[in-house]
Amino acid sequence: MSAPLEYRATRKRARIHDPRREFALSEIESEVRYDPLTGDSARICHFAFPKRELPDLSALAERTRNGCPFCPDSVERVTPRYPAELLPEGRMRRGEALLVPNLFPYDDVSAIVSMSRAHFLAMDAMPPAVVADALKLARDFILTAAPLVEAREAFGIVTWNYMPPSGASQVHPHMQVIVTDTPGNQLRRELEAEARFLAAQKRPYPAALLEAERGGARWLDEAGGVAWWVPYCPTGMLGDAQAMFVDQATVAGCDDAALDSFAQSLCSVLAAYARMGLWSFNLTLMPDALAETSGRHRLTARLLPRFYLHPQLHNSDTAYLQLLLGEKFAMITPEQHAAELRALLAAR
Numbered sequence: 276m277s278a279p280l281e282y283r284a285t286r287k288r289a290r291i292h293d294p295r296r297e298f299a300l301s302e303i304e305s306e307v308r309y310d311p312l313t314g315d316s317a318r319i320c321h322f323a324f325p326k327r328e329l330p331d332l333s334a335l336a337e338r339t340r341n342g343c344p345f346c347p348d349s350v351e352r353v354t355p356r357y358p359a360e361l362l363p364e365g366r367m368r369r370g371e372a373l374l375v376p377n378l379f380p381y382d383d384v385s386a387i388v389s390m391s392r393a394h395f396l397a398m399d400a401m402p403p404a405v406v407a408d409a410l411k412l413a414r415d416f417i418l419t420a421a422p423l424v425e426a427r428e429a430f431g432i433v434t435w436n437y438m439p440p441s442g443a444s445q446v447h448p449h450m451q452v453i454v455t456d457t458p459g460n461q462l463r464r465e466l467e468a469e470a471r472f473l474a475a476q477k478r479p480y481p482a483a484l485l486e487a488e489r490g491g492a493r494w495l496d497e498a499g500g501v502a503w504w505v506p507y508c509p510t511g512m513l514g515d516a517q518a519m520f521v522d523q524a525t526v527a528g529c530d531d532a533a534l535d536s537f538a539q540s541l542c543s544v545l546a547a548y549a550r551m552g553l554w555s556f557n558l559t560l561m562p563d564a565l566a567e568t569s570g571r572h573r574l575t576a577r578l579l580p581r582f583y584l585h586p587q588l589h590n591s592d593t594a595y596l597q598l599l600l601g602e603k604f605a606m607i608t609p610e611q612h613a614a615e616l617r618a619l620l621a622a623r
């Protein structure tokens with residue numbers, strides 16, 4: 276009999292004479308949660324901030340159209356091409372998606388997928404077929420490039436930063452694809468923890484996690500081999516979501532049907548976030564190494580809405596806690612957040 280996952284939390288109580296309550300002695304609670312896999316802590320606090328207001332995104336789209344490197348009239352002229360030994364045609368296409376080398380690479384194989392001919396795609400009406408084509412193109416590129424990466428283990432990582440609060444430098448929708456032996460600290464540590472879990476418990480952590488979450492307070496939906504829920508430990512200030520491919524460990528291993536299912540569900544979740552007044556996100560698909568055969572991992576996607584804390588000040592939603600102390604920080608409980616998302620998904 277395997278042990279259940281440990282969902283651990285501690286409460287913190289700050290005592291203050293609160294000016295909002297005529298200086299009555301008050302206790303303000305916050306919570307620290309520990310990730311059941313890594314043991315990493317994350318905080319949940321109640322924090323007052325101004326109501327979010329959607330900026331005029333059509334004005335932003337118009338302003339950035341001129342000089343956009345990914346629009347059809349300039350993409351062929353201003354984006355680089357791969358050498359023939361990597362890609363004989365220099366670039367790859369699928370539907371509206373076009374894959375080109377990153378002009379500012381941060382790894383040996385670092386590519387960009389311009390996802391659409393349209394300069395701007397609204398978050399509440401993201402077309403699943405466009406997203407699916409971009410993912411399939413990324414997969415095909417990873418399969419092409421991986422044999423060329425000289426490494427003990429190679430990872431094919433696909434990321435989408437959408438709109439400026441996420442760090443995206445272009446409004447035109449685009450994904451990043453890297454094929455690397457350096458997958459980042461977070462993924463490396465999670466995979467190491469999953470390997471230890473598998474050795475100790477004789478079952479993969481993702482299967483145990485899925486079993487623990489399915490149908491629970493943080494559960495969102497499951498269809499076509501892709502399950503969605505809100506993680507027990509939050510990553511973003513306003514709550515985030517994660518997907519798991521039930522049968523795949525890598526993007527490279529996904530067939531078209533799996534990527535179609537994921538794109539379909541992702542677009543629904545993005546529309547739900549848009550109805551919360553959000554208009555930017557980071558999405559990363561977290562795979563195992565391409566050659567890994569232990570079965571320790573399943574491909575997961577982390578979806579993190581991003582925003583400016585203040586509509587005029589444009590202060591960032593990330594500060595010292597996240598960046599310097601490595602501590603995640605949320606203003607809503609994952610269970611409340613999941614309930615809101617479920618209601619929005621059901622209302623479609």
Ligand SMILES: [Zn+2]
Pocket residue numbers: 340343344345346347393394395447
């Ligand atoms: Zn454009």
